[in-house]
Each structure stands twice: as structure tokens, then as C-alpha cells.
Amino acid sequence: MNIITIEHVAKVYEVGAEEVHALRDVSLKIDKNEYVAIMGPSGSGKSTLMNILGCLDTPTRGLYNFKGHNVSEMNDNELAKIRNKEIGFVFQTFNLLPRSDALHNVELPLIYAGVPASERKERAILALENVGLADRMHHKPNELSGGQRQRVAVARALVTRPSIILADEPTGNLDTKTGEDIMSLFNDIYQQGNTIILVTHEEYIAEHAERIIRIRDGLIERDENVIKRVIPKKKEEVA
Amino acid sequence: MKNYLFELKEGLLISLRAIRANKIRSVLTTLGIVIGVTSVVLMSTAIKGIDNVFQKGVSSLGSDNLYIDKWEWFNNDIPWWELRNRRNLTLEDYRRYSESAKLPIAAAPTVWSIQKIKHKNTTLEAIFITGTTNDYIRTTNLTFDEGRFFNEIESRGGRNVVVLGNTVAKNLFPHRHALSEDIKIKGQKFKVVGVLSEQGSWVMGSFNPDNQVFIPIQNVFKYLQSQSFRSITINVRAPNTQMIEPVKEEAIGIMRRVRGLKYSEANDFSINQQEGLLNNINQTIGVIQIAGLFITSLALFVGAIGIMNIMFVSVKERTKEIGIRKAIGAKKRTILSQFITEAVIICLLGGLVGFLLALILSMIVNQFLPTSVQVDAVILAVIISLITGVVSGFAPAYTASKLDPVEALRYE
Ligand SMILES: Nc1ncnc2c1ncn2[C@@H]1O[C@H](COP(=O)(O)OP(=O)(O)OP(=O)(O)O)[C@@H](O)[C@H]1O
Ligand SMILES: [Mg+2]
Numbered sequence: 001m002n003i004i005t006i007e008h009v010a011k012v013y014e015v016g017a018e019e020v021h022a023l024r025d026v027s028l029k030i031d032k033n034e035y036v037a038i039m040g041p042s043g044s045g046k047s048t049l050m051n052i053l054g055c056l057d058t059p060t061r062g063l064y065n066f067k068g069h070n071v072s073e074m075n076d077n078e079l080a081k082i083r084n085k086e087i088g089f090v091f092q093t094f095n096l097l098p099r100s101d102a103l104h105n106v107e108l109p110l111i112y113a114g115v116p117a118s119e120r121k122e123r124a125i126l127a128l129e130n131v132g133l134a135d136r137m138h139h140k141p142n143e144l145s146g147g148q149r150q151r152v153a154v155a156r157a158l159v160t161r162p163s164i165i166l167a168d169e170p171t172g173n174l175d176t177k178t179g180e181d182i183m184s185l186f187n188d189i190y191q192q193g194n195t196i197i198l199v200t201h202e203e204y205i206a207e208h209a210e211r212i213i214r215i216r217d218g219l220i221e222r223d224e225n226v227i228k229r230v231i232p233k234k235k236e237e238v239a
Numbered sequence: 240m241k242n243y244l245f246e247l248k249e250g251l252l253i254s255l256r257a258i259r260a261n262k263i264r265s266v267l268t269t270l271g272i273v274i275g276v277t278s279v280v281l282m283s284t285a286i287k288g289i290d291n292v293f294q295k296g297v298s299s300l301g302s303d304n305l306y307i308d309k310w311e312w313f314n315n316d317i318p319w320w321e322l323r324n325r326r327n328l329t330l331e332d333y334r335r336y337s338e339s340a341k342l343p344i345a346a347a348p349t350v351w352s353i354q355k356i357k358h359k360n361t362t363l364e365a366i367f368i369t370g371t372t373n374d375y376i377r378t379t380n381l382t383f384d385e386g387r388f389f390n391e392i393e394s395r396g397g398r399n400v401v402v403l404g405n406t407v408a409k410n411l412f413p414h415r416h417a418l419s420e421d422i423k424i425k426g427q428k429f430k431v432v433g434v435l436s437e438q439g440s441w442v443m444g445s446f447n448p449d450n451q452v453f454i455p456i457q458n459v460f461k462y463l464q465s466q467s468f469r470s471i472t473i474n475v476r477a478p479n480t481q482m483i484e485p486v487k488e489e490a491i492g493i494m495r496r497v498r499g500l501k502y503s504e505a506n507d508f509s510i511n512q513q514e515g516l517l518n519n520i521n522q523t524i525g526v527i528q529i530a531g532l533f534i535t536s537l538a539l540f541v542g543a544i545g546i547m548n549i550m551f552v553s554v555k556e557r558t559k560e561i562g563i564r565k566a567i568g569a570k571k572r573t574i575l576s577q578f579i580t581e582a583v584i585i586c587l588l589g590g591l592v593g594f595l596l597a598l599i600l601s602m603i604v605n606q607f608l609p610t611s612v613q614v615d616a617v618i619l620a621v622i623i624s625l626i627t628g629v630v631s632g633f634a635p636a637y638t639a640s641k642l643d644p645v646e647a648l649r650y651e
Contacts, residue, residue, distance in 0.1 A: 051645050054566075056565075056566060056644045056645050056648075057644075057645050076570070076571055077570050077571070077572075080565065080568055080569065080570040080571075081568065081570075083565075083566060083567065083568045084567065084568020084569075085568070089566050089567065091648070095559075095562075095563045095566070095648065096563075097560055097563060097564075098560075099256060099257070099260045100256070108564070108567055109567045109568055111249050112564075112567065112568040112569050112570075112573060113568065156567065160568075
């Protein structure tokens with residue numbers, strides 16, 4: 001079953017008199033329980049695509065169908081609802097509320113979903129347990145390490161049980177070791193039956209996915225399934 | 240609806256957290272509202288106090304009284320020289336009036352003089368002396384601390400007796416009873432037969448009974464000034480408020496006859512009543528109210544601008560936060576109500592502090608001007624804070640709600 005279908009999507013930014021074609025003509029389908037990595041050089045349009053897929057932004061042209069709903073025609077309120085209920089974001093810079101503790105950060109999407117306080121708390125604590133941070137739930141972001149912060153962000157993305165997880169360079173601000181921890185967390189999430197789209201620059205990160213989409217200049221260059229090696233750690237061989 | 244209440248509650252918690260995170264700034268911002276609300280509440284309380292004092296002063300005059308006088312007290316319709324050229328009212332006019340008047344409870348002539356009074360080594364300068372008859376007491380609501388008013392025999396006989404106003408008695412006899420003591424007015428000995436209880440209506444100044452002494456009218460003419468020196472005033476008390484008009488009509492008829500006026504001649508006397516005074520007072524208080532409201536609303540306006548300013552700064556600073564909230568599902572309405580709620584809370588806190596401050600200050604004011612903070616002032620403070628919050632919070636909140644999530648997330 002397709003969760004996401006986009007057809008001939010383009011995004012044009014107007015900077016002064018100039019037009020920047022961030023996406024030119026992109027079509028793709030994402031199935032339930034897929035694990036997709038999006039790769040490409042800087043400025044190729046990866047984040048732009050993610051923002052459109054995540055309903056943070058709307059395409060200039062083209063069709064976007066999310067679980068049978070035409071997103072291109074939705075108003076701000078409907079988009080907010082989709083973001084809240086169907087999509088879990090994980091950002092490169094974590095994007096946690098700095099003044100709120102981990103628990104409240106994870107609770108926040110449930111607040112906007114109108115979940116009653118007691119149930120909310122229970123679910124938030126459970127989500128933090130799943131990422132191994134139950135003992136840190138009353139810590140503020142600046143009292144947590146980068147990896148821990150990203151795990152809080154992952155917990156926040158998962159807490160609403162969304163249809164899809166979107167992660168834009170989730171390991172970009174982390175060292176290799178911590179990045180690997182986060183990636184194995186994503187693996188677990190994937191194994192539990194979630195759908196993940198992940199943007200990355202690193203081949204060895206992308207190899208965790210089952211499918212890699214390569215973008216260049218706002219166009220899909222290649223879209224292929226990963227042939228899993230027996231020893232996926234040897235990244236030089238792939239590159 | 241339930242969902243909206245829910246959002247409101249969350250908005251409240253978010254706002255409280257934001258306010259706590261920026262304590263100093265919130266306090267400084269709130270100061271404007273504190274001052275605004277303090278001044279509004281204090282002003283309304285002070286005006287109430289002024290009003291109280293005036294009303295009390297007026298009612299100590301006696302609410303059912305008329306004053307037949309040469310002078311028109313409150314009305315400027317008649318030119319003053321015309322008033323001056325009127326013949327004085329005399330004791331004889333009074334005698335003939337009181338013989339014919341059927342409706343009043345009582346009528347008494349009064350005449351005033353300003354004199355020094357003495358007891359032993361204590362001298363009081365410029366005391367307001369009212370000369371009158373024993374009937375006077377029945378035209379007033381005055382009560383006594385000790386003694387009584389002078390009686391008919393003392394009044395007719397022109398005995399040297401005196402009734403002291405409360406303040407006068409206190410000043411002249413700081414440590415003991417005044418009753419039966421002698422005082423001197425212009426060298427003449429007068430025996431104290433009564434001391435009035437405190438009236439406390441200081442607004443009437445030297446007309447306040449507290450600051451006066453009363454002696455038989457004959458003695459004023461005998462010792463202080465001649466009969467022709469000053470017109471007398473006839474104090475007339477109607478049985479009740481409804482009877483004021485008939486009493487007035489009757490008085491005009493009798494006085495025209497007494498004064499021998501022809502049909503074509505205008506009245507050469509005036510019938511004064513405190514309604515005129517009340518009108519004057521209400522006008523004055525109205526002006527004070529408008530001026531006070533204007534000044535205090537300026538203070539509030541400045542406070543509101545301060546809040547609006549700080550809310551704009553806050554929205555700018557928290558652009559990223561707004562982006563995050565939107566990315567995880569906050570609607571426009573949610574963001575809007577979050578920031579409005581924050582402004583309203585700041586204003587309500589400010590209003591509360593301002594109100595408490597006003598409460599304390601009003602106790603100080605109370606020393607000079609008997610007053611107290613009224614319930615309507617509480618309601619006023621709450622409503623004002625609420626409105627100020629919504630008004631000053633709306634524009635910044637609207638800006639916040641309209642932010643594009645992608646742009647906001649990119650903001651550093
Ligand atoms: N708001 C914007 N206004 C104008 N141009 C924009 C805007 N956002 C993105 N662009 C342009 O669109 C193109 C694609 O940007 P995008 O952020 O999608 O790249 P990316 O693939 O995510 O790059 P990176 O790997 O560096 O994150 C770039 O040329 C960028 O300059
Ligand atoms: Mg990017």
C-alpha cells in the first residue's frame with residue numbers, strides 16, 4: 001500500500017528577479033514499511049523534497065497524494081493536522097524546545113493532538129523508554145548530549161505513532177559513533193514496522209536503508225534497492 | 240468547545256513557562272500595566288472619596304432645607320450688582336415670615352461674623368460665629384457631645400451663652416470638658432452650654448459646624464456688628480423632600496408680601512437649596528472624573544505599548560520555537576491563542592500587582608480622604624488588564640501564527 005505518491009513535483013523559489021528551481025520534476029512512490037535514503041550533493045533539493053513530503057511546504061507544481069488525500073489542495077489547518085498525526089520529523093539540529101524538559105518535548109505533539117494529560121504522559125514516558133532515555137526525562141536539552149538530544153527527538157517523532165518518519169540528516173551533527181547508535185535505533189524502528197525516509201550525505205549511513213534515491217539538480221538521478229552485504233560495515237567497498 | 244478549552248489550558252501552561260523563563264523582562268514589562276492599573280484603581284477610589292466627602296458635607300447641611308437669603312448661592316443668572324443692591328433681610332422680615340409660614344417644621348434667622356475667641360491664655364483666630372435663635376437646632380441634624388443648644392429663654396433674653404463646634408472645643412479645651420466654662424468673644428464673657436459632636440465634613444471649610452460657635456443672634460448685634468452691617472439668612476426646614484417645593488412656593492409668596500413688592504417687581508431675595516450645591520458638585524466631580532480617566536488611560540496606553548513591544552520581540556526571538564511547534568502540528572489558531580494568552584497573563588499579573596498596590600496606597604489616601612477600594616474597581620482592574628492583554632497581544636500573536644514553518648525552522 002502506497003503511503004506517499006508524488007507526481008511531477010516542482011518547487012521554484014523566487015529570489016529577487018531570479019528563479020531557483022530547487023525541485024524540477026520529481027515523481028516517486030513510498031510504500032508502507034519502506035526504509036528509504038535520499039542522497040545527493042549539497043543544494044540538490046533533498047531538504048526541499050523532505051519539507052514537501054512532510055507537509056511543511058507545498059509544491060509549486062505537481063501532485064502530492066498522502067494515503068489517498070490530495071495534499072496539494074489542503075489548507076493550513078489540514079496540513080497541521082497531517083503533520084501532527086501522520087508524520088514524525090527528526091531534524092539535523094534536533095529542534096527541541098530549549099526551555100522544556102525531555103518529557104514535555106515528547107508530550108508536545110500529543111498536546112496538539114488533544115490527548116488527555118494522563119494518557120499523554122504515559123505515552124511520552126513509553127516513547128522515551130523505547131529510546132533508552134526514561135532516566136533523563138526531566139533533563140532539559142542543554143543537560144543532554146547530542147546523541148541523547150537526537151534520541152529525544154526520535155521519541156517525539158514516534159510518540160504519535162505516525163505513518164512515516166522523516167529524518168533530514170539526523171546524524172549530521174553527531175560524531176560517527178553516536179551516529180551509528182542513532183542509526184541502529186532507526187533500524188529497530190524500521191524492524192517494528194515503521195516507514196522511514198532519511199536524508200544523508202554518507203554512503204555508510206545510507207546503507208542502513210533498503211532503497212536509495214539519488215537526487216541531482218532537483219531531479220531524481222537514480223532510484224535503486226540496496227543489495228545487503230553480509231558485512232555491511234565495510235563501506236569502502238561500496239563507495 | 241472542549242478542545243478549545245483544552246488548548247486554552249495548554250496555552251496557559253506554555254505562557255507561564257515562557258514568563259518564568261524571562262522573569263526580569265516580564266517584571267519590567269508588567270511594570271507598565273502595574274502602574275496603569277494602580278493609577279486607574281487609585282483614581283476611581285479617590286474620586287469616590289471626593290464624592291463621599293462632598294455628599295456627606297452636603298447632607299450635614301440638612302437635605303430638606305431652604306435658605307432665604309439676599310444672595311443667590313449657586314446660580315450666576317442674576318448679575319452680582321443687582322444682588323448687592325437688594326435690601327438686606329432683617330430680623331423683622333424673619334419674624335413676619337415665621338408668623339405666616341404654616342408648612343415648615345422650623346425656621347431660624349442666622350447671621351455670621353468672624354471673630355477671635357479666647358479661653359484663658361488660648362486664643363483662636365478667625366472663628367466663624369453664627370448668631371441664631373433656639374429654633375436653629377430644629378433646622379439641622381446636629382447632635383451633641385455634651386450639653387445642649389441654647390433655649391428659648393436664653394435666645395430671647397440675649398444671654399451670654401455659646402455652643403461650640405467640636406473642633407473649636409477641642410482646640411480651646413484640649414484636656415478637659417468645655418461645658419460650663421467661660422470663653423471670651425470680643426471681650427465679652429460667654430458661658431459654654433453645649434458642645435456639638437463631630438460632623439467631620441471638612442469640605443465645607445469654615446462653614447463646617449465643627450469649626451463654628453453659635454450664640455444668640457441678639458448678642459451678635461449687641462457686641463459684634465450692627466444689624467445693618469450684613470443681611471441675615473433664614474434657614475427653613477421642610478417636613479420632607481416632597482414638601483420642599485410647596486415650602487418654597489409659600490416662602491416666595493410670604494416674602495414678597497413682607498418685602499412689599501409690587502406685582503411687576505422681581506423677587507429681591509433668593510431661595511437657595513442644596514440641590515444647587517449638589518449640581519455644582521456633580522459637575523465638578525464629572526470634570527475630575529473625565530480628566531482622571533484620561534490621564535490614567537494614558538498610563539495604561541503606555542503600558543499596553545510596552546507589552547506589545549515586548550511581545551513582538553518575544554515572537555522574533557522564538558521564531559525557531561514557533562517553527563518547531565508548527566512542524567509537530569500546532570495550528571495557526573493554537574499559536575495565536577498561545578501568544579495572546581501570554582500577553583493576557585502578563586497583563587493580569589500586572590493588574591493583580593497593580594491592584595494590590597492601589598489597595599495599599601488607598602489606605603494612605605484614606606488618611607486624607609475617607610475612602611475605600613470599591614468592588615467595581617476590582618472589576619474595572621480585571622477588565623482593563625484583560626482588554627489590554629488581548630489588544631496588545633493580538634498583533635504580535637497574529638504575526639507569529641502566520642510564520643511559514645520552513646522559514647521559521649531555518650531561523651537561528
Ligand atoms: N527559501 C528558499 N529561498 C530560496 N532558495 C531556496 C530556499 N530554500 C532552498 N533554496 C534553494 O533550493 C536549492 C535546494 O535546497 P535544499 O535545501 O533542498 O538543498 P539540500 O539538498 O538539502 O542541500 P544540503 O545537503 O546542503 O542540505 C538550493 O539551491 C537552495 O539555495
Ligand atoms: Mg538539506
